[in-house]
Structures are given as structure tokens and as C-alpha cells.
Amino acid sequence: MNKQKIKNKIKETNNSWFYTDIVKDHFFNPKNFLTDKEAKNYKADGVGIVGSSACGDVMKMWIRVKNNKIIDCKWQTFGCASALASTSVLSTMVIGMKLEDAKKITPQDIIKKLGGLPQIKIHCSVLGDQALRKAIEDYEGKKVK
Amino acid sequence: MESIYLDHSATTYVRPEVLKSMISYFSEYYGNPGSMHRIGLTAKQAIDTARKITAEILNCDPEEIIFTGSGTESINMAIQGIAERGDHIITTNTEHHAVLHTCQFLEKRGVEVTYLPVNQKGLITPEQVEKAIKKNTKLITIAYANNEIGVIQPISQIGNISKKRKIYFHTDACQAGLYLDLNIKNLNVDMMTLNSSKVYGPKGVGMLFVDRSVKIRPILFGGSQEQGLRPGTENVPGIVGFATALKIGQKEKQKENIRLENIRDYLIQELLKISDTKLNGDPKKRLPNNVNVSFDGVEGESIILRLDEKGFCVSTGSACTSRSLEPSHVIQALYGSDKKEIAHGSIRITLGKKTTMNNARNFVEVIKDVVSGLREISPVYK
Numbered sequence A: 001m002n003k004q005k006i007k008n009k010i011k012e013t014n015n016s017w018f019y020t021d022i023v024k025d026h027f028f029n030p031k032n033f034l035t036d037k038e039a040k041n042y043k044a045d046g047v048g049i050v051g052s053s054a055c056g057d058v059m060k061m062w063i064r065v066k067n068n069k070i071i072d073c074k075w076q077t078f079g080c081a082s083a084l085a086s087t088s089v090l091s092t093m094v095i096g097m098k099l100e101d102a103k104k105i106t107p108q109d110i111i112k113k114l115g116g117l118p119q120i121k122i123h124c125s126v127l128g129d130q131a132l133r134k135a136i137e138d139y140e141g142k143k144v145k
Numbered sequence B: 001m002e003s004i005y006l007d008h009s010a011t012t013y014v015r016p017e018v019l020k021s022m023i024s025y026f027s028e029y030y031g032n033p034g035s036m037h038r039i040g041l042t043a044k045q046a047i048d049t050a051r052k053i054t055a056e057i058l059n060c061d062p063e064e065i066i067f068t069g070s071g072t073e074s075i076n077m078a079i080q081g082i083a084e085r086g087d088h089i090i091t092t093n094t095e096h097h098a099v100l101h102t103c104q105f106l107e108k109r110g111v112e113v114t115y116l117p118v119n120q121k122g123l124i125t126p127e128q129v130e131k132a133i134k135k136n137t138k139l140i141t142i143a144y145a146n147n148e149i150g151v152i153q154p155i156s157q158i159g160n161i162s163k164k165r166k167i168y169f170h171t172d173a174c175q176a177g178l179y180l181d182l183n184i185k186n187l188n189v190d191m192m193t194l195n196s197s198k199v200y201g202p203k204g205v206g207m208l209f210v211d212r213s214v215k216i217r218p219i220l221f222g223g224s225q226e227q228g229l230r231p232g233t234e235n236v237p238g239i240v241g242f243a244t245a246l247k248i249g250q251k252e253k254q255k256e257n258i259r260l261e262n263i264r265d266y267l268i269q270e271l272l273k274i275s276d277t278k279l280n281g282d283p284k285k286r287l288p289n290n291v292n293v294s295f296d297g298v299e300g301e302s303i304i305l306r307l308d309e310k311g312f313c314v315s316t317g318s319a320c321t322s323r324s325l326e327p328s329h330v331i332q333a334l335y336g337s338d339k340k341e342i343a344h345g346s347i348r349i350t351l352g353k354k355t356t357m358n359n360a361r362n363f364v365e366v367i368k369d370v371v372s373g374l375r376e377i378s379p380v381y382k
């Protein structure tokens, strides 16, 4: 094989990578994340965090709510590529969504939106829905008080 | 963009001289070394020569060299071929899975195993080994150099003990082939495993040195090849390639070690300048080509995929790439299993013949960005 052919072969491998293009896009260009600096001034109505760094995944979500609708969603994640991508895609799904609908989001919905995940990643890396539910509960708890 | 390969402990490419030495044994001298005719004999001569070359490097007799199909196979042969129900094995808790999983299997068959804990630097002491010896201890098996953190164990001193106590001593030298002394008389070992795919040789070849005095049983049954220990038609081109690779690697060792140590120490020094970064394993008693660091607050798979995007190939001890969902047992052995996050955030960088100081400088720049980018969106890094 000449050099060009070898390069093409490696490139092909890239294209049929472990993760889908949607996962890759959210991993390399995550949407709606919040840096620590920004978090200081971010006025959230609800915050939720799940996971543990010992297990390798932690997700934190911030939401802002108006008229029972999520009007903004931000996040931070510690974890592998699919963990980052699934939180990122979730944030794009819920902005503009009614709270009652957001509560019903399942890991399967997130995975579908990502165009699928490798089997081994499904259990460990999709925790975003739980973080979101915690954020909503946090908001609803505050409202009662 | 050309990728910079910094994962030489996973495997190496086949160097051109090696490929050249192998080529004619595929379609020209294709005979079965067991055949009586001259086409067979040509193949037999080729593996005889390879065996002689290998034996010279190890300072042993050619008959003590058994060619196998991989490091894993050699290790299985050395352990399963020796230990029987009621016997005791001493090993460490940072061995390659080829050793650990074989020992765990034997435990179910009534073999007793002691897994010596390494210290925070990844090292064990000869005294630890001596203390663990029991009446029924049959075998000590300890890696020469660790595949994840590259630390080098005191094999020669452990060998002194095993000799004195008349216990068989096997060392898994898969990571040592290019960098360390392989003279079995200096190492005081009875068995030693090497594999070809880590020394710029072809994949699918391993080797087990078995001292003449060792009473080992075969674990595979069939023909009488390789002293009856490894039945099956020999991988002639592979064996030729392995011996060529080992010979060249050992010849270049001294000079190449100095060059690599220089790059390794530069990398360690620069990576430790990144805040909240830890070097895993002893800084000096380690292979010239191994750097292993953990970054607080970021996860290894994310790091390696972002590095891959930027053209650098490295590996991680994170659970996410292990397929077992358990992070590296080696990093956990250093700090305790309650500090799993250090293992999740670990990165192994292993240098090779083509790695330059310039590659190292570029790598440092890129990994700084990757780590700070991931820390920025990490809820656990403060």
C-alpha cells in the first residue's frame, strides 16, 4: 500500500468510528454547557446533580423556568464522550419544553436523539434525564416554599 | 493530518528490516518444519536459526526457547503448566490480566494464590515475596515491567530468593523486550515470557523461556513441536520476524534508552506543570518509554478521544475503554479502590523509535488545552 492509501484507510476508520456523528458533534462541540465562571452569575430556578466520580460519571444540570416551561438549560459533566454528548443533546431537547413533558424523558429518548450508542455505554453514561428530573424537583420544591 | 502514535506499549509497527526477513517464508519457503523433504527443512532451519538468535540474547540453550502464539499464551503455559491443586502461587496485584485471570481460574480449581500489594509507586520488595512463601509455594510470577505504569520490579533479587527456596520463578517480560536486560542468568528466572508485537515484530508470536530443570506440563495437546509443549505447525515467518526484531531491538537498546529517557523525563516534567496532575508509578524505576499521569476532574476516554481528534494516539486506564466498566486495577492498586477517580483520569503515553522531542513538545501543548477544556465543563473539578 502506498502512503496515500494508508491515510485513506485510517480516514475511513475515523468515519465508521465507535460513536455516531451526532455523538461526535456534541462531544467535540458541546452545546449549552456552563463554565465555572459563568455558573457564578447564572440565575437558575432549579439545579440537579447525579453520579459519582468514583463511577466515572457526574452530571449537573441548571434550568430556568417560566410558565411551567423550561426556558433555558445548562450543564456540566464529568465522564466519557457519550456522557458528555448525552447531556449536551438533552439540553438541546428540553429548552422550550413543558416541565411535565421534560420529566417524562427517558434514556432511550436521549439515545435515539444521538443516533444510538454502543451497547456498553448505555447503562453507565446516560444519566442526564435523572439530573434533569432532580433539577425540576429542586425547582418545584422551592416553589412550594 | 498524520497521527502521532504514542501507544507503543499497546503494540508496535513491524519495522522494515523485520518485514524483509519474514517475506520469503510466506510463499517461497512455505514448508512445514516437520516435513522430511528439503522444502520442509528450509523452514526448519529458519526457526532453528531464530531459536539460536533468541537463545543468545537470553543467554540460554536454544532448546529452552518455546515459541508460542502470544504473550498471553506463554503466560498461561507457564502458570497452568506448573501449578496444580494444592499448590500456592505468589504474584502481585498489578499483573497483566493474562496472569491475573489465569490465577483466578486456578483458584477455582484448588490452587492458592497470594496477590502481593504494590506500594504507592507500584513496586514490591523481595522481602514481601520472601515473607509470602509457604510450604506449598510452587511458583512465583511477577512482571518484569508493568504494562500500564512501566515500573520495573527487582526481578534479579526476587530470583535469588526463589533459587534459594527452590521455587519456580516466571517473569512476564512482555514490556521489557526492547529496553531491559534479558539475560536469564542475571535475572535468576526459570521462565520468562516475551511477545513479538511489542518489539517491532509481527503479531501472533510469543515466546516462553523454560529452564531445562523446570518440570512443566503441556496445556495444549497434539504434535511434538516445541518440545511437545506447543503443538501445532509453527508460525515460521512470525518466528523469524520475532527473532530479527528482538535482536535489532536489543542491539539498539543502550542508545535508544538514553534518547527515550530524555523525552520521557521532559514529558513528565512538563505534564506535572499542569495543575492537579499526578505521575503514576515510580519516576525513575520505570521503562524509558513510559509516562502515566492522572488529571483530576477529567475522565480518560474524553481525553484520549479529544487527543485523537488532534492527532495523538494514547491510552487510558479509565473504565470507559476497558469494556469491563472497572477502571484500571493497576492505578487502583497504587492508591486504593476508594480512589477510583484517579484511575478514571489516567493517561498512558508510551514512546517509540519514531517519537521525537518535537512530538513531545507539541503533545504537551495540545494536552494542556484538552485538559483545561474538559475541566471547564467538569462539575467535579474546582
Ligand SMILES: Cc1ncc(COP(=O)(O)O)c(C=O)c1O
Pocket: B009, B010, B070, B071, B072, B073, B096, B098, B143, B145, B146, B147, B172, B173, B174, B175, B195, B197, B206
Ligand atoms: C505485561 C504484559 N503481559 C502480557 C501481555 C499479553 O500479551 P499478548 O497481547 O501478546 O497476548 C501484554 C500485552 O498486552 C503485556 O503488556
